[in-house]
Amino acid sequence: MGIVVNLDVMLAKRKMKSKELAEVIGITEANLSILKSGKAKAVRFSTLEAICKALDCQPGDILEYR
Template identity: 75%
Template sequence: MPIVVNIDVMMAKRKLSATEVAEGIGITLANLSVLKNNKAKAVRFSTLEALCKVLDCQPADLLEYIPEKD
């Protein structure tokens, strides 16, 4: 998949645990894990906004486009 999720990178930079982030954005650890491990098919803007608020970052810090090679 050409979209890479870098939530774990931002969590490490901010020195926040998965529990702290999940509680801060109001989702379960299981759902945070789905997001972090590139398993989600979609992300709500409200969740993305909450992640940016808790991690003090921009959406581009969390999502990266890497084109697939032919």
């Protein structure tokens, strides 16, 4: 299957909306949507780090290999 993005799960656990996360980490809602849907071909480590800081989680909490 490949890498699965569980960003929706972490957003729900932190009671945060996608729009708010996008603003906090400095990317567009459209780009965040692409990442959330798993359609992104790549993710910058700086973006991944910003997401983890904003959601107080580890990369393994939002990325999973199946």
